[in-house]
Amino acid sequence: MTNVYVYVSDSALSSDISNELSANYSVETVQSLSDIDKASEALRQSILIFSFEYLRDVVSCCPVGKAGGPALLCIQEVSDSLDERLDDYDSSVASIFKPFSINQLIGQVENLFEVNQAKGQVESLESQLIQSEKMAALGQLAAGVAHEINNPVGFVSSNLNTGQRYLGKLTDALESLKDACEAEVTGAALLLHATWQAEHQVPEIIEALQDLGEENSDGMNRIRDIVKDLKEYAHAGSNKFERVSIEQLLKSAVNLLKNEIKYKADVEFEFGDVGPIDCISSQLSQVFVNLIVNACHAIEDFGKITVGTEDLGETISISIADTGSGMSEEVQRKVFEPFFTTKPIGKGTGIGLAITHSILERHHGQIRLQSTLGEGTCFTITLPKEQEDTDEDED
Numbered sequence: 001m002t003n004v005y006v007y008v009s010d011s012a013l014s015s016d017i018s019n020e021l022s023a024n025y026s027v028e029t030v031q032s033l034s035d036i037d038k039a040s041e042a043l044r045q046s047i048l049i050f051s052f053e054y055l056r057d058v059v060s061c062c063p064v065g066k067a068g069g070p071a072l073l074c075i076q077e078v079s080d081s082l083d084e085r086l087d088d089y090d091s092s093v094a095s096i097f098k099p100f101s102i103n104q105l106i107g108q109v110e111n112l113f114e115v116n117q118a119k120g121q122v123e124s125l126e127s128q129l130i131q132s133e134k135m136a137a138l139g140q141l142a143a144g145v146a147h148e149i150n151n152p153v154g155f156v157s158s159n160l161n162t163g164q165r166y167l168g169k170l171t172d173a174l175e176s177l178k179d180a181c182e183a184e185v186t187g188a189a190l191l192l193h194a195t196w197q198a199e200h201q202v203p204e205i206i207e208a209l210q211d212l213g214e215e216n217s218d219g220m221n222r223i224r225d226i227v228k229d230l231k232e233y234a235h236a237g238s239n240k241f242e243r244v245s246i247e248q249l250l251k252s253a254v255n256l257l258k259n260e261i262k263y264k265a266d267v268e269f270e271f272g273d274v275g276p277i278d279c280i281s282s283q284l285s286q287v288f289v290n291l292i293v294n295a296c297h298a299i300e301d302f303g304k305i306t307v308g309t310e311d312l313g314e315t316i317s318i319s320i321a322d323t324g325s326g327m328s329e330e331v332q333r334k335v336f337e338p339f340f341t342t343k344p345i346g347k348g349t350g351i352g353l354a355i356t357h358s359i360l361e362r363h364h365g366q367i368r369l370q371s372t373l374g375e376g377t378c379f380t381i382t383l384p385k386e387q388e389d390t391d392e393d394e395d
């Protein structure tokens with residue numbers, strides 16, 4: 001609901017205005033400018049009504065500029081100098097001249113309310129557009145990088161495997177040399193072999209090579225996973241839309257992660273009995289897994305993860321809430337950017353939510369988040385029940 005702050009010198013007029021507007025707006029009579037200051041968080045969505053004599057003070061304490069301040073409605077005695085003083089004020093401004101009727105005033109408030117709403121919509125469309133252009137550009141980049149990395153990863157992996165095999169053969173050959181020395185009756189060969197092994201640290205070298213080999217394989221697997229994620233992000237998979245029960249998918253995702261979850265949280269389902277919807281189930285499963293793993297990571301000791309669904313008519317909503325660490329506003333702004341992570345190397349790549357975003361875009365859905373530092377986070381997804389083009393099959 002839009003807040004209306006009334007800041008008018010004549011207290012009888014101020015309470016008349018408040019009474020008339022209170023049916024449709026949340027109205028507060030402001031006694032001093034510090035009250036407005038305190039409310040400045042909420043001001044973007046507000047309308048301020050004030051008498052002309054307070055103009056300078058009010059305008060100077062309101063947030064002005066690109067972020068948009070509140071809409072101002074000025075009650076004037078005379079018609080001069082309003083424009084001049086509001087030159088810097090980049091928000092909706094209206095004035096009304098005394099004497100006026102309360103109906104006139106309500107009309108003005110309604111106009112400002114609509115202007116405010118339209119401005120909000122334009123701003124949010126603008127930011128969505130920027131976000132999706134950015135995502136598309138990053139998608140192309142990611143696809144290119146994934147493609148380029150894929151080939152060297154392929155031959156390095158295969159060479160590593162061959163190297164491991166050769167190392168095995170070499171170890172066998174050395175063992176057989178040792179056996180041959182042992183079989184020699186005088187024992188001189190055995191002594192020579194033992195001295196040679198100790199001098200050249202042969203067993204240590206072999207053990208170190210085996211360890212290196214294992215580490216290399218781990219590293220290659222990680223690179224392969226990242227490349228796979230990048231391709232997934234760029235193409236968002238390749239399967240067909242089918243009618244699938246979302247609640248079933250959510251349960252399977254939780255099941256899949258049973259081991260990860262059990263030390264971290266109790267899971268509670270709050271299902272609203274939503275029926276099947278058109279979706280690419282493997283991709284949505286990935287979305288749910290990403291969100292649940294993130295929730296687990298955010299919980300320090302032990303907490304709760306609540307998985308809910310709701311039928312909203314044409315669409316459904318799915319929410320995954322945790323009682324984890326929450327996120328600062330800065331982190332919240334960046335979470336959907338590829339490679340943004342606050343996790344240590346090896347624990348997070350920062351691609352999970354970027355993939356999630358691109359999959360949901362392909363499903364014509366949306367994702368929002370609500371998070372409070374120290375309290376937890378809730379991701380809410382909305383998805384249409386039906387997709388227009390369910391034959392899509394890329395790749």
Ligand SMILES: Nc1ncnc2c1ncn2[C@@H]1O[C@H](COP(=O)(O)OP(=O)(O)OP(=O)(O)O)[C@@H](O)[C@H]1O
Nearest residue numbers: 294295298335341342343348349350351352353377
């Ligand atoms: N439920 C959550 N609670 C708190 N922070 C979160 C939550 N989900 C995501 N984040 C923050 O958003 C960042 C990005 O998340 P994202 O899933 O994209 O990457 P990641 O988990 O770091 O790595 P990846 O998913 O690629 O393994 C995380 O590093 C974390 O800081």
Ligand SMILES: [Mg+2]
Nearest residue numbers: 290294352353
């Ligand atoms: Mg993640």
